[in-house]
Amino acid sequence: METIQDVVCAASHLQISSALALCETFLRDEISLDNCLYIMNLCTTFGLKQLAKEATDFIAKIFQDLVQKKSDQILDLTWEEFLPILQNNKLNASELQIFQTIVQWVEHDREVRVYEAKYLLEAVRFPLMTWEELHSEVLTTKFVLRDKTAHARVSAGFSYHSTPLMHHLCQSPDSQVRADTESLVIMGGWMDEGRTAEVLFLNDSLEVPGWARLANMPVARAWHTVVMMDNFVYVLGGFAKGVLCASGLRYDPRFNTWMSIADMWEKRYEFPGVAWDGKILALGGSGLGKDTAEVESYTPDEDRWNTGTPLPRATHGHAAVVFHNKIYISEFTAAITKPNVIRTNNCDITCTRVPVTESPFVDSRTMQLVTQRERATPKDGSSTLEMPITGRWI
Template structure:
C-alpha cells in the first residue's frame, strides 16, 4: 500500500529575515528606492520609510499620521549628533551597534527619543557593567535624568550592598536629606549600625549650617539595639551633634535605662517607646555557624576555626587561633567570638591560662582582650545582655573551683561575683530571663550531680534545687523558643526545660550516647557538632557528626559532616554583614 500523500508542507526559511535586512541595507547604501533622508548637522542619511516605520513607534507615528513629516523628503532631527544617528540607522538595518563609554550617553538619549527600547536597555546594560561603589550614586542621578529604571535599580542595589565603600564617597555628601534617609532606613543596607551613625555625622558636617537640624530625624534611623554598648555610650553619647539635640540625648538615656534594667525583654512598654531599639535588624545581617578549637582526630588540640556556608553546604576555614588551648571555653557576644582560658598545650608545662582571645568575622583576625581574673580550664562560659559569665572549672592547682567571674563589655572589666553553691565539672549552662541555669555535671569525685543551680544576674544570688530528671555530664545547653534544651551527656536523651513552669519536656533522642559535643541555635533550629559517643560495644568513638534538630517536627536530620572528628570544641552563632565578612 502506498503511503498517504502529504497535503501540506510548511517550509520555514531560517535565513530569510536576516537576508532581507542585508539586502535592504545594501539598497540603502546604494541609495536605491530610498524615499526619505534623516538629517543631522550637515549629514543626510538616506533611508526607507517602511523600514523606519517597522523599527520604531516614533517613526510610525511620524510617517503614518497626519504630521507634516509624512510628506517631507528630509527630516531634521535636532539634538542628535550625526555620528550617533548614523550608528542607530546602521543598527536598524543590521541589528548591530558598538557601544563604548564615549558614546553611550548620547546614544542612550537618542534611543530614548527615537523609541528604540531594546537599544536603550542595551546601553543601560553597558552602564550597569561599569558600576562601582565610586560611581553608583552618580549613576542613580543619571538614571533619573534618562528615566532608566533598570539602571537605577542596579545602581541602587550596589549602593546598598557596598554601602561601606559608598559612605566614604563625596557623592554621598551631596545627597538630599530624603535621599539619605531612604538609605539609612533601608532594611537591606549592608552596613553595621556604627557605620550608619558615622555616615550621618559626616553628611551633616559637609554643610553644618544647613544640615545640623536634621540630626534627630537621622538618628532615629540608627538601630541602637545592634550597636556595641561601649560605642553607644562612650562615643555616640558624647558626640557634640548628639549632645546638641534634646531628643537624641533622651533616646540615649532611655536605651541606657533599658540596658541596665533587670529585664532582657525588648517587647515591653519601655522598649516599645524607643523606636530605634525595636526596629528589626537589617536583611543584610546574616547568622553564621562557627566551630572553633577542641580536640582534633584525638591527636592534638586544634587551632582551627571553621564557618559553615549554608548555601554551598560546605565548611570554610577562618584564621587559626594563635595558640593551642585545651578545654578552653567559647562564647559569642556582640557578634564577637571569645575564647577564654584553657591549658596552653604548646608549652612544656601546659600552664593554665587566663587569656582571652577574640575573633570577628569582619576582620577575620584574632586579638587579645582583657584576661580573666583567675586562670582556669574545663570551665563554662555564657553570655547575657552585655556580660560574659565564666563559671567553675579547674584552677592552676588542677582542683575544681566554684568561683564565678563576670566580664562587662561596656567597661572592659572583669569582676568576681557570687560563687556557685556546688562546684561541678562539665555541667550544661544557659542564660535567659535574668537567670543563669547550671544543670547537672559531676563533682570532684566524678559522681553525677542531680541538681539545677540558678544564678539571678540582677541580685547576684544563687539558689539550687534537686532534680532527678537531671543527669547530664559533658552536655551542651541552648536557648530556643524560651526553653532550655539539654542535649545528651553520656546519654541519648534530649530534654527541654520550661523555666517558668519548672517543667521538663522529653524530645526526640539522639542516635548515639553522646558527650563532649557542642551545640548552637541558628535560624530557629538547633545544631549539634562533633563530640564523642559510646557505641553498642561500650567503646568510646570520636565523631565528625553535624546534625540539626527541628523543635516543631521534633526530628533530627543529618547535615553532613565536619572536616574532621572533633570534641571539647566550641560551636557558636555569629552575626555579620553579608557583604563584608573576611574570608581567609
Template sequence: MTLLAQQVCRKMGLGKSSVLATTLDEDQLNEWQKEYGQFDTVIVAGGARLPCHRKVLMEHSSYFRSMFGGFRERSLSCVEIKDIRNCKIMCQIMKFMYSKDLVLNPRTVQDLLCASTYLQIEALSHTCVQYISSRMDKTTAVSIFLYTSNLGPWDLHLAAKDYILQHFDEISKTRPFLELSSEQLLSIISSQKLLVSSEYSVFKAIMNWISGDPSERSTDLNRMLEFVYFHLMTSDEIDQCLNVPMIKKNPVFSGPIQEAKQYSMKNKDEKLSHWSQTPRPARWPKIFIVMRMYWKNLPMEYYDFRKKCWKQLAEVENWRSCISTVGYKSSIYLLGGEEVDTNSPTGSRTVNRVTRYDCESGEWTAGPSMLLARRWSASIALGERIYCIGGIGGKGGTFEQRLSSMECLDMTERSRWKSLPSMSTPRSSHTCEVMDGLIYVVGGGDGADWLSSAEVYDPEKNEWREIANLLTKRWKCGLVHHGGYLYAIGGMDSPKAGIWGAPLNTVERYCPKRNEWLAVASMLEPRFGCAVVSHQGKIYVSGGFGVNKSILNTVECYEPEKDKWSKVDSMKKMSGFVGGILIDKPVNFEQ
C-alpha cells in the same frame, strides 16, 4: 564585511555603498545559515548590516517578538536599531543569541547590559548583572545603585543595595555615599537587612551624609535619627552623640538620645521591664554560644561579635552527653542526651529530658519531656516551634535504634510535644538548618553507613521530600544558611560506620533553585562535631575534633563574597563535640 554578508544584502536589495565592516566572520555566518537556512532579515546597528534569522531574534528577545509580530517591520527585510550605535556590541549580542558565545570585560559590559535591557534579552541581561555583581566593591556599589535606580535593570539595582547593606560601615565613608538622596539613605538605614558593627556607626554615617550639604540636609536629620537605636549604644557612644554641635543645639534631636542616656543608667530589672513593654529593634545584637556536648561537662562560652572576644557564660546544670542544643529568643534548650545509669547494663541511659537556660535571668529550669528518648538528634527553631529530628533512642532504656521520627514543641503553649511525619531515612549525628521556612537535614549515619543523603521538610505541607545528595558523606558536619544557600562544613567520612575516619576541611554549598551542591573554599583546618553560625555576612565555625582526634578550640571565619577563610580568636577551653547557638544578646550584658 564578509563576501556572504555582501551577497545576502544584495539579494535583499541593499546597496553595497551602505555596507560597513562587521566582526562576524564568514565561518560564523555559514554555520548560522547551515543550521537555520537562508537569512531572512538584516539588522542595521551603528552603520553595520548584520544578516540574521527572525526566528532566532524572536526566540531570545521580547523586543523582536513584538516588532516582527505586529508592527510594520514585519514586512521589512532590513530594520535599523537606532538606539544601538555601536556595531561591535550588536555583533556580540548576535553571537550570544545564536550560540551563547560571550566574552565579558569591564570596558564593554555596561554597554552590553544597556543594549540587552533595551532589546529585552533576559538571559544576556542576567549574565551581565551577574558579572557586574561579582565584581562590585565598596568604591562602585553606590554608583551602580544610583545609576540603576532610574535606568535599571532592577535586579542589579537590588544587588547594589544588598551590597551597600552588607558593607555599610565601609561604604558610608566613601565619597559616592554623599550622593545618595535622603529617601535612598532612609531606605537603607531603615532596612532590616542592614549590617553594622554598632548603632554609633549608623549615627556617624548620617552625620557624614549631612556634612555633604548641611544647609539642605539638616532638615532630614530628625527623620534619619528615628532609625538609630540609641538604646543599643554604650554610655560613652551616647555622650559622643550628644556632644555633636548640631545635636546639642536642638532639643528635638537630643531628646531621644537623652532618653537613651537615662536608660543606660537603669539597673538590670528596670531594663528588662523596659523591653517587656517595647519591641526590640531588628538590629538587636547577637552572641554565639558554644556548649560542649560529649565526654565531660565544661562551662558554656559565648563570642561577642562587637567586642570580638570569648567570655564564659555559665556552668551547665544537669549536664548530659550527646544532647542536641537549640536557641529560642534568649534561651538555650538542651534536648535528650545520655546520662549515667548504674542500673543499666551499658552504664548509661538515653533520656527524653528537656532543660532550659534563660540567659536573661541566668536560671536553669525543666521543660516538657519529649515523646521519645533521643541522643545525637538534630534540633532547630522555626517560628514559634522547636523541632527535634532523628537520633538514636526510642522509649528509653537500652533498647534503641536509629530514628527517622520528628516531634515539635509549640512555644506559645509549652505543654507537650507533638509527633510529626518521619524522614525517609533513619539517621543520627546529622545536621539540620532552616532556610526560607523549610527545614533541611543532611548527612549523619543510619547504623550501617555514613550518609550523603539529604531531605527537606515543609511545615505548611507537613511533608518531607528528598533533595540532591551531598558531594561527600558527612557525619557531624556543620550546616548553616547564608545568602540564599546552605553550607555543609567539615564533618567526617569513614570507609565503615562506627569507625572514626579522617576529619574533613571541605565545604560545599547547596542552591535550592538548581537542587545541586558545589564545592567552595575549604577550611584552614579539618574538623567535625563543630559549631557553626552565620552572622552579619560571615560564617563562623568553632571547636570540634581535628586530625588524630585532637580536641579543638580554634575558630575560623568564612567570607562568602571572597570565598576565603581566616582565623578568629580561639575559645577559652578545648571543646571537642560542641553545639552552637546564635541568640539575642541578653539585656543585662554590657553593650
C-alpha cells in the same frame, strides 16, 4: 560613560525597552568605586528600580572604602539620595562609622542640613552602638539631642545596655545586625592539639569565601551543644578545663561578646539542645560515667534552669530538631516527638509511635537530625515516636 545619561534619557522618553535593557547591562558591567553613586542616582531618576537596588547594595558593600576615598561624593548627596544607602541592611560599617559619616555630612552644609539630619538619624541603629560610643560620640553632638525623636531613640539605646539578660525581649529593627543572610559558625571543639576556644564563621561576602575569626569563647570547650534563639547563640555543657561541666555561655553577634549564664543542674556532654517556646531545652546526654535521661529547660529572662519529665530512657549521641512546633529526638533506633505545650517543673508528656519506611541502621552511632522543606529527617534510627499534647514520654 560620558554619554550614558543622554542615552538613558532618550530611551526612557521614547519608551524603547530594548535600548534601556542594553543601558542597564552596560551600567551593571561598569559599576565601580568611582561611579557607583552616579549610577545609583541615574537609575533612581529614570525608574530603573532593579538596577538602582543593585547599585545601592554595591555601595553598601564598599561603604567604608567610599567614605575613605570618595568622601566628597558622599558629602554632595542630598538626604533623599543618602537615606537609601544608610537604610540598607547590607551596609558594611559599624553604627559608629555610620553616625560619624552623618555628622560629617551635616557639617558640610550645617546651616541647611542640621534640619535634615533627623531623616538620616532614623537609619542609625543606636542599640548596636556600645554604651561608651553613645556617651562619648552621640551625647556630645548637639543637633541630635535637639530632635525629640532622635533623643528618644538614643535613650532607648542606653536602656538596651542596662539589662543584658533581657536583650532577647528587647529586640526591634534597631537592634538587628545588618545582614541579609544566615552565617555558618563553628564554635570550639576538639583538634589535634586538644580542645579549642576558637570561633570561626564562613565569610561568603568575599569573592573567594573563606573562614574568618570571631571572639573566642572564654575557655576552650569540646563535646558541647550549641543552640540559637532570638539571634543569640548559647553554648552548653561539654568538657572545659579538662573536666565535664554544666556551665553555659551566650554569644551576642551584635557586639561580638560572650557572657556566662546559669549552670545546668546536671553536667553533661553529647546531648542535643533546642530552642522551643521561648526556652532552651537540654535533652539527655552522657554524665559522670553514665548516660542520663534528664531534661532541663532554660528561661533566659530569669537566667534559670528548671527540670522536666525525663526522657523514656537514658541516652547520648542522639539528635533533636524542632519541626512544626514539635521536638523530634532521634535515638539509635527511635525518634521521639514532644508536644505543643511543655510545663517547666512539672512536664507531663505523652508520645505515640509513627511508622518509618526506611530500614534501621545495623550499627549504633551518634546522629544529626535535619528539617527538609515539609519533612523532619532522622539521619539514623528506625522509628519515630510522635507526642500529642496529653502526656508523657514512652
